[in-house]
Amino acid sequence: MTVLILTSEEDVTADMVVLRLGEAGVPVVRLDPADLTNGVALSGEYVQGACRGHLSVGGRLVSMSGLRSVWVRRPGTAAARAVHPSAWLTEESAQALYGMLRCTDARWMNHPDAAQRARHKPWQLRHAQHCGLPVPATLITTFPQAAREFAARYPDLVVKPVSGAHPQEPPRAVPTSRVAPDTDFAAVAFGPTLLQRRIAKRADVRLTVVGDTLLAARKPTAPDAHPDDVDVRFAPSVSPWLPAQVPPSVAEGVRRYMRGAELAYGAFDFAEDADGIWWFLECNQSGQFGFVEMDTGQPIAATIANWLAAGGDSDVRCAKGDRSAAS
Numbered sequence: 076m077t078v079l080i081l082t083s084e085e086d087v088t089a090d091m092v093v094l095r096l097g098e099a100g101v102p103v104v105r106l107d108p109a110d111l112t113n114g115v116a117l118s119g120e121y122v123q124g125a126c127r128g129h130l131s132v133g134g135r136l137v138s139m140s141g142l143r144s145v146w147v148r149r150p151g152t153a154a155a156r157a158v159h160p161s162a163w164l165t166e167e168s169a170q171a172l173y174g175m176l177r178c179t180d181a182r183w184m185n186h187p188d189a190a191q192r193a194r195h196k197p198w199q200l201r202h203a204q205h206c207g208l209p210v211p212a213t214l215i216t217t218f219p220q221a222a223r224e225f226a227a228r229y230p231d232l233v234v235k236p237v238s239g240a241h242p243q244e245p246p247r248a249v250p251t252s253r254v255a256p257d258t259d260f261a262a263v264a265f266g267p268t269l270l271q272r273r274i275a276k277r278a279d280v281r282l283t284v285v286g287d288t289l290l291a292a293r294k295p296t297a298p299d300a301h302p303d304d305v306d307v308r309f310a311p312s313v314s315p316w317l318p319a320q321v322p323p324s325v326a327e328g329v330r331r332y333m334r335g336a337e338l339a340y341g342a343f344d345f346a347e348d349a350d351g352i353w354w355f356l357e358c359n360q361s362g363q364f365g366f367v368e369m370d371t372g373q374p375i376a377a378t379i380a381n382w383l384a385a386g387g388d389s390d391v392r393c394a395k396g397d398r399s400a401a402s
Contacts, residue, residue, distance in 0.1 A: 076143035077102040078383045079130075079181070081150040083109070088365045089148050095380035106132050109151030111168040113158055119175040128175045142181040144383040147190060149361060182339070184383065185360050189337040193360045196237050196269065200355075206331040207324070208355040211346075212272040222260035222270060229272040230256070237269050253302065274354045275302075280319065280345040283364050284333055285378045289326055292367045293319035293347070316370035325353050332358065339382065 078101055082089045089105070096103045106115055119128035119139070128139035153168035154160055173187055185193070192198060196215075203210050214225040215237060226232055232254040253273065260268075282291045297313040321329075325345075333341055342362025345353040364375045 077104055077137055077141050078144050078146065079103075079137070079142050079176075080105045080146045080148055081108060082146075082148035083107050083151050086149050088363055089146075091365060091368070091376035092146070092379050092383070095377045096384060099380065099384060101380070101384045104130070104132055104135065104137050106130065107151045108153040108168065108172055109155040111154045111157065111172065112164070113154075113156050117172060117175060119171070119178070126178050128178065139175060139179050139181075142176075142179050144182045144184065145176055145179075146184045146379070146383055147187060147361070182383075184339040184379070186337060190360045193336045193338055193341075193358065196357065199358055202335060203328075203332060203355040203358075206328045206335065208328040208332065209352055210355050211274055214270045215267055216270075217264055217267055219260045219263045222263045222268065225270055226254070226258070226260065231273045232270050233273045235269050235271065237267050273302075274346040274348050276346040276354075277349055278347040280343075280347055280353055281316065281367055282321065282325075282329060282343040282345065283362075283367060283373075283375050284329060284338075284341045284343065285375070286339055286382050287330065288378050289321050289329065290367075290373045290375055290378070291319040291321045292316040292371050292373065316367050318371045318373060322351075322353065336360075340379065 078096055080089055080093065080103060082105065084105075084107060093103055093105065108115075111117070114133065116131040117129070119126070130137045130139065152165055153172060154164045157164055157168075177187075183189075200210055200213055212225075212229055214221065216222055216225075233251050234254050235251040236249045254270065262268075277296050279294045279296070280291060281294075282289060284290075294316050295314050300313075329341075329343060332343075333339075336358070338358075338360055340360065342359045342364060344356040344359075346356060347353055367373065368375045
């Protein structure tokens with residue numbers, strides 16, 4: 076049985092998992108949907124109640140019935156590197172590839188339907204609230220007056236993109252920034268703006284969840300850190316990520332979140348305040364983990380490889396295909 080990884084060739088994070096799978100003797104096929112019709116081919120046959128499908132990657136033929144799991148890591152746009160790319164070819168190729176894969180018995184990390192829903196920030200915030208995770212006061216609006224009233228209630232705010240990335244190729248992360256006290260918010264009318272109460276944090280927390288396994292890492296905030304350095308990705312680094320224990324209430328809320336979102340993998344970001352409360356910021360259903368593993372030594376890649384290679388618990392099976400547990 077083969078593990079299929081949908082990602083780009085430049086994805087060094089996926090390389091870590093491929094290495095672990097190779098060490099365990101598990102067959103792996105790595106495929107970037109961007110290469111469809113240009114190095115990657117597919118075929119599916121539906122005849123007399125039977126379904127047979129095959130993928131050809133670099134001259135290697137793989138039966139879709141022989142897939143044990145599919146890891147949707149960071150796939151490119153379908154057929155983007157075709158000889159004659161077009162929006163029509165992209166849609167046709169995506170429909171064919173993901174439609175055929177949905178016909179298999181493979182387990183998903185993560186199922187495309189669940190991943191598509193889970194990437195929406197407004198849905199994340201509401202789902203986290205339902206799961207009992209503390210969420211900072213947040214407003215998403217195109218009404219300047221609503222923004223002004225929100226700022227009057229919460230004078231210390233940050234602003235971040237709703238989608239999390241700038242629309243360029245390749246996409247670039249946009250930092251979370253502190254809102255100046257004299258902001259008039261007139262520009263809010265030109266596009267949805269996410270405003271959120273700033274958490275005066277003593278640490279950033281990255282919690283990586285694989286199936287039912289929780290691996291937390293914590294980066295303490297420097298005592299002399301500037302209050303405008305709110306985004307750990309862009310702030311000066313004075314401490315490595317360190318392994319951390321997950322508070323029981325957070326663990327319960329996160330597992331509830333994963334079940335309701337039907338995810339097998341999630342990278343949660345929290346801000347820890349002076350009272351030790353972990354405030355939910357977001358959950359990236361395909362978030363990076365390599366930097367955490369390198370700092371902490373936590374076996375994240377091996378845990379993912381084990382999940383992809385072996386059977387799992389009921390939560391994992393839910394993520395595979397049973398949609399009835401959605402919240």
